Amino acid sequence: MKEKTLRTRAKIGNEMIFLPVVIIALCVISGLINPRFFTIANFLTIFQQVAVLGILTSAMLMLLVMGAIDLSYGALIGLCSVILCNLISVQGVDPWLALLIMFGTALGAGALNGLIITKFKCEPLIVTIGTSYIYLGFAQVISQGTYQSIGGAFPFIGTGKLGLIPMPMIVLVIVLLLMFVFLRYTPFGRKLHIIGGNSEVAFLSGIPVKAYKLLAFVLGGGICGLAAFVLTSRIGSALPTNGSGYELNALAAAIIGGASFSGARGTVLGAFFGVLLLGIVNNALNILGVDAFYQTVVLGVIIVIAVIFSNIKSK
């Protein structure tokens, strides 16, 4: 019995007990105040709204597990967005080629972050704050400060539906499932945990720490590119600031879900709950008609409370 409890807790983490309770409580309260909250359409909307954040959070979670972080994701989303739209509508490049270039940029940006961090043994936090300005700057250079349209390309990925289910939600679920399998069941994923938990042990155990780190950053960049693709397709145009703030929300969601700056901790399910919590709070505040400026305050308060509680729980 005790074995089983410990095993379950080891598998899913303490946050899994606390977060669903909070999420359900929030739903019940919102639903009681405004019954419109409890409609299928509204829940689908929530999922559509959190899809981009959820995709990005899976990348952030992977890096946190490895004991790293990438704060350039917000800027990178902006850059990818701008490149995609600029190539299609200004340069007249074939949309598929534009998409390829965009993904190339995303992977390259991840690789650049990873290379600087592994080659020069720098703190990921500072490096990626630095590169975020580089990516944002390039986005501004390319866009010249103007809105650029995606020119009607790829509407399906951002606004399409499969039956009732919005496409972004499907992409999100696929990404989360893949990340779940990757982190839990592949040797690479397990070794990221070892590196994050104790990189000295990883090195002594013959794990090529630098190569693994670099690869994780590249993969993270790719996932960030996917998030940018979904976002751009949904809103149909690009601004350099398209992704601003996403990196911190993704970080908050992952941490609320049980990840830790010190590495080796965190699960995809937890991160998903974190994302869902942020999405539901946002949606509920909208439906309840809370003033937009106060919404930001409330969101901040909820993030802080969630972090405090998940910390108490995990002790």
Next chain:
Amino acid sequence: MVEKTVDYLIEAKGISKIFGGTRVLDHVSITLRPGEIHSLCGENGAGKSTLIKVLSGAYKPEEGVVAIGGKEYPHLTPLIAKKKGIEVIHQEIILVPQLTVAENIYTDVPYRTAGFFSMKKTCEAAKKLMDEIGIQLDPYETVERLSTADQQFVKILKALAPNPKVLIMDEPTAMFNMKDTDMVLDLVKNISKKGIGIIYISHHLKEVAKIADTVSVLRDGKLISTYHARDGAVDMDQVTCDMVGRPVDMFYKREKSNTGDVLFEVKGLQLKESDTPVDLYLKKGEILGLTGMVGSGRTEIIRAIYGLDQRFAGEIRKDGQTLQIHNPHDSIQNGIGYVSEDRQKSGLVLPLSVLSNLTFLKLPLKKGLISTKQEMDISEDMIKKLDIKTPSMFKETGMLSGGNQQKVIIGKWLHKGFDILILDEPTKGIDVNAKFEIYKLLHDLTKQGKSLLVVSSDMPEVISLCDRVMVVRDGKIAGEFTGGEITEENVIKSALEVK
């Protein structure tokens, strides 16, 4: 002579401390007089640290009371204890590495000019304090530039700065090599001569025998015995017996195993061009001890063999084949494993479970993905085989005791499979019972034909565990002993260059 309570600097009267239903201390009473060195002995978990924390006001006892200078303090706090002249030197480094020696000694800034911190006055005071007890350090030096041994001295000075009446020292020699240990012991004696009472905690019974006026033994939270040196020399075998609760030999006894042919050879190993080449070999089923003073170069040699550090020259051969070893990965591929000295820093992934730590070197795969079921089978098997005490295989390794943590590390290598295992201080900080379990485990490995290279400073360990011992001094092999030649005298003489 009838002793009055007032004579005691500090007195624990029937102290009991209960944590979550467990009696960590059970009616323990001890006393300390001026100038007395009172040694507390006991295995890990016997209650020594808890007792110190009660004496220094960090824990409030459920029963009993602490009296300082004859006055009882039922509500003792760390602040009151400090004011009454009780100073504790903890094992952990509590210094600020970036500050100077003098600044570290006087953290509350007592020496000022016009209200502002005066470096000059502080350093002068520090110098004076050092002269009094015979320590030579530059007060202007920053602590991070000092050796670990000198940092320990700074800690002692820092505790002496407020002129304490009682000094509590927790394993003060843990960071020192043999030569410096004697210096520390002299220092402790000097301090006691100034009339300061000292409570001295150490695992090293030899040190205790050298300096203690009184020896008290704790076991499972109970005070088992108290011996006074004035009644004749304290019998350390009896003390060990009291600690463990059953008669034990201080030495682990093993039947020496049959060693086979030479399996592993290191020839002409030089870390730098100027080094004298080092040669060593290891037979199948043999335990080779590599000993010497701390800083003699033992760790450097095994690090170079394992491929952690660059080497200037040297050939590594196994089964007559030259190995290309440039990093740990190469070593592991060639059947060499490494158990580092620091379990917490470089041995375990503390936030991960026993299971994850056991299996990650060789993950069981099914269709390219990790098989959780097989992982659980492997872990269950290993936990049984090595008798790892853990509530569950899913428990974080950070929650295990030192001995069990070490077993997890050895289990990890067993699962991976190896021919040669290099172990650096395999039983450091592990209590006697667990130590013997590790020895037995290592011995069993040699029976299976595994070869072990053990670096150790623990003399009884070297003597009782190893088939052959090589002594390292200044990066060179200074002596080699086999079988009956392995005696404490031989080893120490060769380690210290005593003719």
